[in-house]
Amino acid sequence: MKNTWINQTKQTTTIKRFLQRQGVGHRLISDVKHGQGNFLLNGALAESSTSIQENDKITLELQPEPEDLTVETSNLPVDVVYEDTNWLIVNKPAGLTSIPGPTNQTDTLLNRVKGYLKQQDAEDLRPHLILRLDRFTSGIVLIAKHRLAQSMISVQVEQHLMEKIYIAIITGQLKQQHGIIDQPIGRVVDSPKRAVMENGQVAKTEFWVQQTSASWTMLKVQLHTGRTHQIRVHFTHLGHPLLGDELYGGPQDLIKRQALHAVSLKFMDPFTSQIIKIKVPLPDDMVQITALE
Incomplete structure (x- = not known):
């Protein structure tokens, strides 16, 4: 693949710095320097150290990424x-793992996306996979189709x-209609669980109450950090585990998996500088809970 930019500044610089x-990462630039692609300046081969001027066209040419033969195709x-x-x-539906692991090597989201691309x-x-979701969390997952996209979204x-x-x-x-949970999260020793702990990593979760019943509350939640199980851990810490969340003690009577759905995503496309915003509907098992009220 090729991607071309025009240097619109008057300041002299090098292809690498440009x-x-x-947003192109150091690792990808290094890979190209070591034979995995080419730098072009106004259509001619160049080095990463080549100086460029205003209005020069800089092209990054990358070799196609072959399939990873250790990842099965679904x-x-x-x-x-x-x-x-x-x-x-x-x-992503609930129940589908994001990437292959010890218990599932053949039918994860990554296996299916590989099959789709083929x-x-x-x-x-x-x-x-730029964003991942727990196996039993449903909703939006962002995937870069090539390594340049992965590199440019990393910031x-x-x-x-x-x-x-x-x-x-x-x-x-909850007593509050809106709030921010700012509590560090760490790994529980010899357990898949996480918990709020003083020596954990910074974790910040914002929420807005959307609907309430006698036994549950539906929330809109925004992640300001991306810790493992962050939403599940923060609300368990408050004494309000998610419905269906067996690992953190949530009741199983209304839903058989944690009632958590990634409903929307907004980011700036680094290739076009345009905002991409995607929203998906709630899955049926969560809709059925709200319909009981």
């Missing part, structure tokens, strides 16, 4: 809600610049 300002369907040259956004005759066959991921909104249904009722 590409870094566009031809089971994926629910694609947005796609362009660089991005694939899917609505069916599309894509040149790049090594998809990069937004690392600096928590994406707007990630979830719908959660917790046990009981």
Whole structure:
């Protein structure tokens, strides 16, 4: 694949520094320097150290990414809600693991996306999951279709610049209609669980009450950090575990998995500088709970 930019500044710089300002990561630039692509200046081969001037055209040419043969191909369907040259956004169902692991090597979201790309005759066959969801959390997952997209979105991921909104249904009722939970989260020794602990990593969760009943509250939740199980841990810490969340003690009578759905995502496309905003509906098992009220 090729991507071309025009240097619109009068300041003299090098191809490497220019590409870094566009969001291209150091690792990818190094890979190209070591034979995995080419730098072009006004259509001619160049080095990363080559100086550029105003209005010069800088092209990054990358070799297609071959499939990872250690990842099985699954031809089971994926629910694609947005796609362009660089991005694939899917609505993951609850129960589907994001990436292969010890208990499932053949049918995860990554396996299915690989199968989808092969069916599309894509040149790049090594998809990069930018956002992941727990197995029993449903909703939006962003996937970079090639390594340049992965590289250029990394700053937004690392600096928590994406707007990630979830719908959660917790046990009981909250006194506040809106609040921010700012409590560090760490790993519980010899357990898959996480918990609020003083020596944990910074974690910040914002919420707004959407609907209440005698036994549960539905919330809109925004993540300002991205810790493992963050929403589940923070509301458990408040004494309000998610409905259906067996790991954290949520009741199982209304739903058989944690009532958590990634409902919307907003980010700036680094290739176009345009905002992409995607929203998906609530899954049936969560709709049925709210309909009981």
